[in-house]
Amino acid sequence: MSADAVWRLPVTVCRITGFLGERTSAALLERAVTAAGGGLTPSTVDGDKVIPAVRRSRSGGFAAPELLAAIDEVLEAVEHTLGVSCRDTEPSYGLNVHNDGDFYGVHQDTDGVGYASDRLLTFVYYLHGTPRPFQGGALRVFDVALPLGTDRVGRWEDRTWRDWEPEHDSIVFFRPTAWHQVREVSCPSGRREDSRFAVNGWLCRRPDGAVARHG
Ligand SMILES: O=C(O)CCC(=O)C(=O)O
Numbered sequence: 518m519s520a521d522a523v524w525r526l527p528v529t530v531c532r533i534t535g536f537l538g539e540r541t542s543a544a545l546l547e548r549a550v551t552a553a554g555g556g557l558t559p560s561t562v563d564g565d566k567v568i569p570a571v572r573r574s575r576s577g578g579f580a581a582p583e584l585l586a587a588i589d590e591v592l593e594a595v596e597h598t599l600g601v602s603c604r605d606t607e608p609s610y611g612l613n614v615h616n617d618g619d620f621y622g623v624h625q626d627t628d629g630v631g632y633a634s635d636r637l638l639t640f641v642y643y644l645h646g647t648p649r650p651f652q653g654g655a656l657r658v659f660d661v662a663l664p665l666g667t668d669r670v671g672r673w674e675d676r677t678w679r680d681w682e683p684e685h686d687s688i689v690f691f692r693p694t695a696w697h698q699v700r701e702v703s704c705p706s707g708r709r710e711d712s713r714f715a716v717n718g719w720l721c722r723r724p725d726g727a728v729a730r731h732g
Pocket residue numbers: 613621626641655656683697698699715717
């Protein structure tokens with residue numbers, strides 16, 4: 518057998534289109550555009566570092582109770598498909614806005630500071646104007662490529678991937694350990710309302726002793 522043999526394991530992504538429906542998603546987009554008008558700050562990595570070579574976008578707090586309610590409704594199916602249990606978790610999320618030239622390099626959502634290890638499930642819900650006013654901006658999720666021997670770690674050259682379009686009113690779920698990136702966005706108008714909007718977050722393990730939401 519070749520010493521270069523690898524196991525290639527596709528990473529499961531649950532994707533749902535038309536997630537909130539036309540009216541609710543339009544209202545959420547309007548709120549996202551308004552939120553992007555003020556109060557957003559450069560997105561960070563490792564908790565609090567702004568590193569434009571790794572990540573270039575703007576982020577801020579955002580309330581989307583209708584999105585959380587809809588996530589709750591599909592959660593059991595998502596847990597089953599991804600093989601995670603989200604009992605006793607709480608959401609942590611915000612708004613990420615990508616405009617011309619913005620991107621997020623390859624990373625895991627478990628990177629960096631301690632709290633990230635409490636993330637059990639990643640969700641990303643996308644919003645944009647019609648027709649889609651930007652190009653690029655796919656979510657690229659890498660397959661796992663494990664060498665058959667145990668004497669070396671996987672090489673990046675061995676990785677394959679799948680791109681997921683950030684289509685308006687679609688949502689993806691995946692495990693936070695998945696390697697992924699946001700491909701560079703091209704948004705020639707540069708207008709705020711033409712951005713790639715994502716409500717992005719995690720279901721996180723509650724600190725010990727907290728009261729469980731689901732009883
Ligand atoms: O916007 C996306 O498609 C993914 C964003 C992301 O990976 C993150 O914020 O950790």
